[in-house]
Amino acid sequence: ERPGVAMFVLVNATEVLLAALREGTLDAAVCPLPADVDTSDLVVRPLGDEPLRIVARAGHPLARRHRVTAAELVRLPWIVQTPGSPLRRDVDAMLSAAGQRLPRNVVETVSVVATLALLEDGNAVTAMPKALADHYARHGIVVPIPVDLRAPASRYELVTRARRELSPAALAFVATLEAAATRAAVRRSRR
Secondary structure, eight states, X not given: OOTXXXXXXXXXXXXXXXXXXXXXXXXXXXXXOOTTOOOTTEEXXXXXXXXXXXXXXXXXXXXXXXXXXXXXXXXXXXXXXXXXXXXXXXXXXXXXXXXXXXXXXXXXXSOHHHHHHHHHTSSOEEEEEHHHHHHHHHTTSEEEOOXXXXXXXXXEEEEXXXXXXXXXXXXXXXXXXXXXXXXXXXXXXXX
């Protein structure tokens, strides 16, 4: 819609995105916010809730099962985000509710690319937002693991700096994101 506008996309942990936003490196961030983050200098708009899915590489032995227990999952290696990140907190809470904890055998990364590469060559599992899991499953990269865990939904929010006027291109981007979130919410409510 806006020929000639360059867009920079940064994929990183929430705290890195918020720091870049506060420094003025980013105009907007889309991320889940921890409950304890100070947002007094930010404008936060909810975009939607995204449930988590446990996934593994295509062809993983557990993917053929009808049901996998939480106890079986924690005997596997895990690829998780760093401690304190919203996604890591959700994984910890999900396992804790099932009476389990992450094993010691974890690799921590915020990189989706690294996560997918590490999944590809082993029997590790990870948790990722359902939409992302569905996307990679459609391409045969990951498969959902059928586990009975109450997966929390991560709330994704659109964050901008307070008292900072956005450029016309950034305003258009924000409007596009909000419209897409509204359409997704309508689709979910019809299911």
